[in-house]
Amino acid sequence: MAHDTKDVECRTMTSLTASQKHAHGLCDGFPTILFYAREMQQLAEEIRTCSRDHPIELGDIDWKEFPDTWPNIFIRKSEQIRHSHVLFLASLHNPQTIFEQISLLYHLPKYLCRSLKVLLPYFPTGTMERIQIQGEIATAYSLAQMLSAI
Template sequence: MERPKKQVLLFYCVEAEDLARKVAAQSDYIKLQTIKWRSFDDGFPNLFIEKAHAIRGQHVAFLASFSSTAVIFEQLSVIYALPMLFVASFTVVLPFFPTGSFERIEEEGDVATAFTLARMLSNTPISRGGPTSLVVYDIHALQERFYFSDTVLPLFETGIPLLQQRLQLLKSDKVIVAFPDDGAWKRFHKLLDNFPMVICNKVREGDKRIVRIKEGEPAGCHVVIVDDLVQSGGTLIECQKVLAAHGAKKVSAYVTHGVFPKKSWERFVHKSKEEHENAFTHFWITDSCPATVSAIANIAPFEVLSLAASIADALQI
């Protein structure tokens, strides 16, 4: 017997509006709600939750995007306010946990900002229905699930099913999956065990970090490099070079989070026929980083795989 679906009222930040509309389009049970994102003259937020009385007793969610420190404070203010409006349950969807790669303290004085952000989210007030649910996709370090206190219920999802669906369309190619390092292999190999695999690793030679193939044979295949996120893209480019040197017929890439600070995505754009032949055939990302999606729309080799259906499903859990 199928469980009855719940009606969810979905609020969203300005940056995530396109994704929120895609999520709502997935289900008649998800209704978009609005917030007035205003500022006082001094720059601090002047926020207003529309129809606050109407959300009492309702299942409420908020779609966040912490793309910069400038927008985190205003969104946390809303996240702290919504569960206090007598809602039946509260869910925060933060597709990309942005400080995830800053989780280690290697020497005294390092600040683990991933832990700081987890503590801030853990302070979300409890709603009438209990602790807040927090939905995150492909968090960078798996141990970060333990950074959250018992006042929130983290739900860790993955974008890999979107890649699986996309790879099924490459029927004419012999597809194998490559991982840029052991960390990516540990994270994703069980989700992609229906494909042959190549594992790379990075070794230091003087001041340089050289990518080498540790295991697997890419010759004659369409190799898809898989990782959780990309920043400058340097590691992916070095992987592409070594895979091509070992006979890969084509090389593509998938990352859940296309961060690409300082327009580093431009390194992957096909600027000429010669570059096209020696570059990434496809570069798949999800829409977890809305600013990147806006920047790379319809630019080869990029293709966006939307998390909308997955988020809609997560809101029914």
């Protein structure tokens, strides 16, 4: 039964991407690379499996830390990004990983990708989105501004 459900999900996802891919230019003969936050690996693999009409290659990122716990991020085979469509499957579940993902997103265009799209399955709605009392910080707004600036 689970296999049938997955097949339906893949067909649904495939039909959704098929209707959208021409608008996004993914059918122009250039490769597509899907990078992902480390906690999104399983979903990234499922997306790759479901993309039958247009193959998606999974990108490889080393998410490490320096001894002082600041991110030490390395993109393997970064030369493949040039002229490729790049997708990034983000995860904003954990505030500690948001900085490292935003750091990566700011650098991906420097590798001359043809396009960059951020897939954001979850936006932390529990964060503050508006200011009601002077002195409050609208953290959801701040995060949205940072993502929009990429």
